Protein backbone atom coordinates (compact mmCIF):
# COMPACT_ATOMS: atom_id res chain seq x y z
CA UNK A 392 0.00 0.00 0.00
CA UNK A 393 1.42 3.41 -1.00
CA UNK A 394 0.69 6.30 1.35
CA UNK A 395 1.70 9.93 1.55
CA UNK A 396 2.73 11.48 4.87
CA UNK A 397 2.72 15.24 5.54
CA UNK A 398 4.39 16.51 8.72
CA UNK A 399 7.46 14.87 10.24
CA UNK A 400 7.54 16.35 13.72
CA UNK A 401 7.87 14.26 16.88
CA UNK A 402 4.75 12.24 16.06
CA UNK A 403 4.76 12.22 12.27
CA UNK A 404 8.33 10.98 12.04
CA UNK A 405 7.65 8.04 14.39
CA UNK A 406 4.38 7.16 12.65
CA UNK A 407 5.87 7.31 9.14
CA UNK A 408 8.84 5.18 10.27
CA UNK A 409 6.44 2.55 11.56
CA UNK A 410 4.65 2.46 8.23
CA UNK A 411 7.99 1.99 6.44
CA UNK A 412 9.07 -0.74 8.85
CA UNK A 413 5.87 -2.63 8.10
CA UNK A 414 6.33 -2.60 4.35
CA UNK A 415 4.26 0.42 3.31
CA UNK A 416 5.65 2.54 0.48
CA UNK A 417 5.71 6.05 1.92
CA UNK A 418 6.14 9.42 0.21
CA UNK A 419 6.89 12.16 2.74
CA UNK A 420 6.76 15.94 2.83
CA UNK A 421 7.66 18.32 5.62
CA UNK A 422 7.63 22.14 5.65
CA UNK A 423 11.30 22.02 6.67
CA UNK A 424 12.26 19.66 3.87
CA UNK A 425 15.58 18.61 5.47
CA UNK A 426 13.59 16.59 8.03
CA UNK A 427 12.66 14.20 5.20
CA UNK A 428 16.24 12.94 4.88
CA UNK A 429 16.12 10.52 7.82
CA UNK A 430 12.96 8.98 6.40
CA UNK A 431 14.60 8.60 2.99
CA UNK A 432 17.37 6.60 4.71
CA UNK A 433 14.61 4.20 5.78
CA UNK A 434 13.20 3.87 2.25
CA UNK A 435 10.78 6.80 1.90
CA UNK A 436 10.44 8.94 -1.22
CA UNK A 437 10.13 12.72 -1.02
CA UNK A 438 7.29 14.79 -2.46
CA UNK A 439 8.31 18.41 -3.04
CA UNK A 440 4.91 19.80 -1.99
CA UNK A 441 1.72 18.50 -0.36
CA UNK A 442 0.09 18.61 -3.81
CA UNK A 443 2.87 16.45 -5.27
CA UNK A 444 2.37 13.86 -2.50
CA UNK A 445 -1.39 13.72 -3.06
CA UNK A 446 -0.89 13.44 -6.82
CA UNK A 447 1.32 10.38 -6.32
CA UNK A 448 -0.59 8.59 -3.53
CA UNK A 449 -4.12 7.24 -3.26
CA UNK A 450 -4.11 7.93 0.50
CA UNK A 451 -2.34 10.80 2.27
CA UNK A 452 -1.96 11.18 6.06
CA UNK A 453 -1.17 14.47 7.80
CA UNK A 454 0.24 15.05 11.30
CA UNK A 455 0.60 18.81 11.80
CA UNK A 456 0.94 21.09 14.78
CA UNK A 457 -2.36 22.99 14.97
CA UNK A 458 -5.42 24.31 13.11
CA UNK A 459 -3.49 26.95 11.20
CA UNK A 460 -0.93 24.39 9.96
CA UNK A 461 -3.68 21.90 9.06
CA UNK A 462 -5.55 24.55 7.04
CA UNK A 463 -2.43 25.91 5.38
CA UNK A 464 -1.29 22.50 4.10
CA UNK A 465 -4.68 21.94 2.49
CA UNK A 466 -5.64 25.40 1.19
CA UNK A 467 -2.31 27.13 0.37
CA UNK A 468 -0.62 27.15 -3.03
CA UNK A 469 0.73 23.65 -3.81
CA UNK A 470 -1.58 22.34 -1.10
CA UNK A 471 -3.59 19.13 -0.82
CA UNK A 472 -6.67 20.63 -2.47
CA UNK A 473 -4.87 21.15 -5.78
CA UNK A 474 -4.59 17.39 -6.39
CA UNK A 475 -7.28 15.73 -4.29
CA UNK A 476 -9.91 14.16 -6.52
CA UNK A 477 -12.30 11.25 -6.82
CA UNK A 478 -10.77 8.02 -5.57
CA UNK A 479 -8.23 9.73 -3.28
CA UNK A 480 -8.40 9.91 0.51
CA UNK A 481 -7.00 12.46 2.97
CA UNK A 482 -6.60 11.51 6.64
CA UNK A 483 -5.75 14.31 9.08
CA UNK A 484 -4.37 12.91 12.35
CA UNK A 485 -3.42 16.32 13.82
CA UNK A 486 -5.18 17.55 16.96
CA UNK A 487 -7.47 20.36 15.79
CA UNK A 488 -10.97 21.61 16.58
CA UNK A 489 -14.13 20.34 14.88
CA UNK A 490 -14.53 23.56 12.82
CA UNK A 491 -11.10 23.17 11.26
CA UNK A 492 -11.79 19.55 10.45
CA UNK A 493 -15.18 20.43 8.93
CA UNK A 494 -13.67 23.14 6.69
CA UNK A 495 -11.15 20.63 5.36
CA UNK A 496 -13.82 17.95 4.92
CA UNK A 497 -16.15 20.25 2.97
CA UNK A 498 -13.40 21.42 0.62
CA UNK A 499 -12.18 17.88 -0.05
CA UNK A 500 -15.70 16.54 -0.54
CA UNK A 501 -16.37 19.29 -3.12
CA UNK A 502 -13.44 18.00 -5.15
CA UNK A 503 -14.77 14.43 -4.96
CA UNK A 504 -12.16 13.19 -2.46
CA UNK A 505 -12.70 11.32 0.81
CA UNK A 506 -11.84 12.75 4.24
CA UNK A 507 -11.25 11.21 7.63
CA UNK A 508 -10.10 12.96 10.79
CA UNK A 509 -8.12 10.62 13.01
CA UNK A 510 -6.39 12.37 15.93
CA UNK A 511 -4.47 10.11 18.28
CA UNK A 512 -4.10 9.63 21.98
CA UNK A 513 -0.61 8.60 23.05
CA UNK A 514 2.69 10.39 22.88
CA UNK A 515 6.16 9.98 21.34
CA UNK A 516 6.85 6.49 22.79
CA UNK A 517 3.45 5.01 21.85
CA UNK A 518 3.96 6.51 18.36
CA UNK A 519 7.36 4.82 18.12
CA UNK A 520 5.94 1.53 19.40
CA UNK A 521 2.80 1.56 17.22
CA UNK A 522 0.64 1.81 20.35
CA UNK A 523 -1.47 4.91 19.64
CA UNK A 524 -5.23 5.08 20.21
CA UNK A 525 -6.86 6.37 17.02
CA UNK A 526 -10.04 8.48 17.23
CA UNK A 527 -11.41 8.48 13.69
CA UNK A 528 -14.52 10.11 12.24
CA UNK A 529 -15.75 10.97 8.76
CA UNK A 530 -15.95 8.75 5.69
CA UNK A 531 -16.47 5.16 6.85
CA UNK A 532 -15.14 3.66 3.60
CA UNK A 533 -11.88 5.57 4.06
CA UNK A 534 -11.69 4.40 7.68
CA UNK A 535 -11.97 0.81 6.50
CA UNK A 536 -9.35 1.35 3.80
CA UNK A 537 -7.00 2.89 6.39
CA UNK A 538 -7.25 0.03 8.91
CA UNK A 539 -4.03 -1.70 7.74
CA UNK A 540 -2.15 1.58 8.36
CA UNK A 541 -3.96 2.24 11.66
CA UNK A 542 -3.11 -1.30 12.82
CA UNK A 543 0.58 -0.50 12.33
CA UNK A 544 0.46 2.92 14.03
CA UNK A 545 -1.95 2.11 16.82
CA UNK A 546 -3.16 -0.50 19.31
CA UNK A 547 -6.85 0.39 18.95
CA UNK A 548 -8.95 2.44 16.54
CA UNK A 549 -12.39 3.90 17.23
CA UNK A 550 -14.79 5.04 14.51
CA UNK A 551 -16.83 7.84 16.09
CA UNK A 552 -19.23 8.80 13.28
CA UNK A 553 -19.47 12.19 11.64
CA UNK A 554 -16.57 14.62 11.08
CA UNK A 555 -15.89 16.60 14.25
CA UNK A 556 -16.50 13.75 16.70
CA UNK A 557 -12.87 12.61 16.52
CA UNK A 558 -11.60 16.15 17.14
CA UNK A 559 -14.01 16.64 20.04
CA UNK A 560 -13.13 13.31 21.68
CA UNK A 561 -9.42 14.12 21.44
CA UNK A 562 -9.94 17.58 23.00
CA UNK A 563 -11.98 16.13 25.89
CA UNK A 564 -9.23 13.58 26.59
CA UNK A 565 -6.47 16.19 26.47
CA UNK A 566 -8.45 18.64 28.59
CA UNK A 567 -8.55 15.95 31.30
CA UNK A 568 -4.85 15.18 30.81
CA UNK A 569 -3.82 18.85 31.08
CA UNK A 570 -5.86 19.32 34.25
CA UNK A 571 -4.35 16.17 35.76
CA UNK A 572 -0.84 17.38 34.98
CA UNK A 573 -1.55 20.61 36.85
CA UNK A 574 -2.96 18.81 39.91
CA UNK A 575 0.07 16.50 39.86
CA UNK A 576 2.45 19.49 39.67
CA UNK A 577 0.72 21.22 42.57
CA UNK A 578 1.01 17.99 44.59
CA UNK A 579 4.74 17.75 43.90
CA UNK A 580 5.27 21.37 44.97
CA UNK A 581 3.11 20.95 48.08
CA UNK A 582 4.97 17.78 49.12
CA UNK A 583 8.32 19.50 48.69
CA UNK A 584 7.40 22.75 50.46
CA UNK A 585 5.84 20.89 53.38
CA UNK A 586 9.00 18.87 53.96
CA UNK A 587 7.99 15.57 52.33
CA UNK A 588 10.00 13.44 49.91
CA UNK A 589 8.71 13.82 46.36
CA UNK A 590 9.97 10.34 45.51
CA UNK A 591 7.91 8.91 48.36
CA UNK A 592 4.88 10.79 47.05
CA UNK A 593 5.44 9.15 43.63
CA UNK A 594 5.69 5.73 45.30
CA UNK A 595 2.49 6.30 47.30
CA UNK A 596 0.57 7.55 44.23
CA UNK A 597 1.68 4.57 42.18
CA UNK A 598 0.25 2.09 44.67
CA UNK A 599 -3.16 3.70 45.01
CA UNK A 600 -6.38 4.24 43.11
CA UNK A 601 -5.06 7.24 41.14
CA UNK A 602 -1.96 5.44 39.83
CA UNK A 603 -1.57 6.06 36.11
CA UNK A 604 1.09 5.78 33.37
CA UNK A 605 1.46 9.57 33.06
CA UNK A 606 2.41 10.13 36.72
CA UNK A 607 4.61 6.99 36.60
CA UNK A 608 6.46 8.04 33.45
CA UNK A 609 6.72 11.81 33.90
CA UNK A 610 7.10 12.06 37.70
CA UNK A 611 10.73 10.91 38.10
CA UNK A 612 11.94 13.33 35.36
CA UNK A 613 9.86 16.20 36.77
CA UNK A 614 11.43 15.96 40.20
CA UNK A 615 14.80 16.20 38.42
CA UNK A 616 13.53 19.31 36.54
CA UNK A 617 13.99 17.45 33.25
CA UNK A 618 11.52 18.03 30.43
CA UNK A 619 12.76 16.47 27.17
CA UNK A 620 9.84 17.09 24.79
CA UNK A 621 7.57 14.12 24.08
CA UNK A 622 4.39 16.22 23.94
CA UNK A 623 5.38 19.89 23.56
CA UNK A 624 3.77 22.20 26.10
CA UNK A 625 2.69 24.65 23.36
CA UNK A 626 0.53 21.88 21.85
CA UNK A 627 -1.03 20.98 25.22
CA UNK A 628 -1.92 24.66 25.72
CA UNK A 629 -3.45 24.72 22.22
CA UNK A 630 -5.56 21.70 23.19
CA UNK A 631 -6.70 23.36 26.44
CA UNK A 632 -7.65 26.49 24.47
CA UNK A 633 -9.62 24.47 21.91
CA UNK A 634 -11.29 22.36 24.63
CA UNK A 635 -12.33 25.52 26.50
CA UNK A 636 -13.84 26.86 23.26
CA UNK A 637 -15.79 23.60 22.96
CA UNK A 638 -16.95 24.19 26.54
CA UNK A 639 -18.08 27.71 25.57
CA UNK A 640 -20.08 26.37 22.62
CA UNK A 641 -21.84 23.87 24.84
CA UNK A 642 -22.20 26.11 27.92
CA UNK A 643 -20.13 23.72 30.02
CA UNK A 644 -18.46 25.39 32.97
CA UNK A 645 -14.86 24.12 33.28
CA UNK A 646 -13.11 26.07 36.04
CA UNK A 647 -10.49 23.36 36.58
CA UNK A 648 -9.53 23.29 32.88
CA UNK A 649 -9.55 27.10 32.74
CA UNK A 650 -7.10 27.28 35.64
CA UNK A 651 -4.91 24.62 34.03
CA UNK A 652 -4.91 26.61 30.78
CA UNK A 653 -3.69 29.68 32.68
CA UNK A 654 -0.79 27.66 34.09
CA UNK A 655 0.16 26.43 30.59
CA UNK A 656 -0.04 30.03 29.31
CA UNK A 657 2.20 31.12 32.17
CA UNK A 658 4.65 28.35 31.25
CA UNK A 659 4.66 29.58 27.64
CA UNK A 660 5.44 33.09 28.88
CA UNK A 661 8.45 31.56 30.65
CA UNK A 662 9.57 30.24 27.24
CA UNK A 663 8.81 26.64 28.15
CA UNK A 664 6.55 26.00 25.14
CA UNK A 665 8.97 23.74 23.29
CA UNK A 666 9.65 21.55 26.33
CA UNK A 667 7.45 18.67 27.41
CA UNK A 668 4.07 19.69 28.82
CA UNK A 669 5.22 18.43 32.22
CA UNK A 670 7.33 21.64 32.35
CA UNK A 671 4.14 23.34 33.56
CA UNK A 672 5.56 22.19 36.90
CA UNK A 673 8.02 25.11 36.61
CA UNK A 674 5.14 27.58 36.30
CA UNK A 675 3.33 25.97 39.24
CA UNK A 676 6.55 26.19 41.29
CA UNK A 677 6.63 29.88 40.49
CA UNK A 678 9.85 29.86 38.48
CA UNK A 679 10.63 33.33 37.18
CA UNK A 680 12.89 32.42 34.27
CA UNK A 681 13.23 29.63 31.68
CA UNK A 682 14.04 26.22 33.25
Ligand SMILES: NC(=O)C1=CN([C@@H]2O[C@H](COP(=O)(O)OP(=O)(O)OC[C@H]3O[C@@H](n4cnc5c(N)ncnc54)[C@H](OP(=O)(O)O)[C@@H]3O)[C@@H](O)[C@H]2O)C=CC1
Nearest residue numbers: 398399400401402422423455456460486514515621622626
Ligand atom coordinates in the same frame (compact mmCIF):
# COMPACT_ATOMS: atom_id res chain seq x y z
N1 LIG B 1 3.77 14.87 20.69
C1 LIG B 1 2.75 14.23 21.23
O1 LIG B 1 2.89 13.55 22.26
C2 LIG B 1 1.39 14.23 20.59
C3 LIG B 1 1.01 15.20 19.69
N2 LIG B 1 -0.26 15.16 19.16
C4 LIG B 1 -0.67 16.16 18.18
O2 LIG B 1 -0.07 15.81 16.96
C5 LIG B 1 0.28 16.96 16.20
C6 LIG B 1 1.77 16.96 15.91
O3 LIG B 1 2.45 16.95 17.15
P1 LIG B 1 4.05 16.83 17.24
O4 LIG B 1 4.56 15.91 16.21
O5 LIG B 1 4.34 16.58 18.66
O6 LIG B 1 4.46 18.33 16.88
P2 LIG B 1 5.83 18.92 16.35
O7 LIG B 1 5.84 20.34 16.82
O8 LIG B 1 6.97 18.04 16.69
O9 LIG B 1 5.64 18.88 14.76
C7 LIG B 1 4.74 19.76 14.12
C8 LIG B 1 4.73 19.50 12.64
O10 LIG B 1 3.85 20.46 12.02
C9 LIG B 1 4.59 21.13 10.98
N3 LIG B 1 4.07 22.49 10.82
C10 LIG B 1 3.91 23.45 11.76
N4 LIG B 1 3.39 24.58 11.22
C11 LIG B 1 3.25 24.32 9.90
C12 LIG B 1 2.74 25.08 8.81
N5 LIG B 1 2.28 26.33 8.96
N6 LIG B 1 2.72 24.51 7.59
C13 LIG B 1 3.17 23.24 7.41
N7 LIG B 1 3.65 22.46 8.39
C14 LIG B 1 3.68 23.01 9.64
C15 LIG B 1 6.02 21.11 11.45
O11 LIG B 1 6.88 21.37 10.36
P3 LIG B 1 8.40 21.92 10.61
O12 LIG B 1 9.22 20.71 10.89
O13 LIG B 1 8.74 22.61 9.35
O14 LIG B 1 8.32 22.86 11.80
C16 LIG B 1 6.10 19.67 11.96
O15 LIG B 1 6.20 18.76 10.91
C17 LIG B 1 -0.21 18.16 17.05
O16 LIG B 1 -1.50 18.50 16.62
C18 LIG B 1 -0.25 17.59 18.46
O17 LIG B 1 -1.15 18.28 19.29
C19 LIG B 1 -1.14 14.17 19.45
C20 LIG B 1 -0.81 13.18 20.32
C21 LIG B 1 0.47 13.15 20.98
Ligand SMILES: O=CC(=O)O
Nearest residue numbers: 511512513514622
Ligand atom coordinates in the same frame (compact mmCIF):
# COMPACT_ATOMS: atom_id res chain seq x y z
O1 LIG C 1 -1.86 14.60 22.82
C1 LIG C 1 -1.05 14.09 23.56
C2 LIG C 1 -1.13 12.73 24.04
O2 LIG C 1 -0.24 12.32 24.83
O3 LIG C 1 -2.08 12.04 23.68
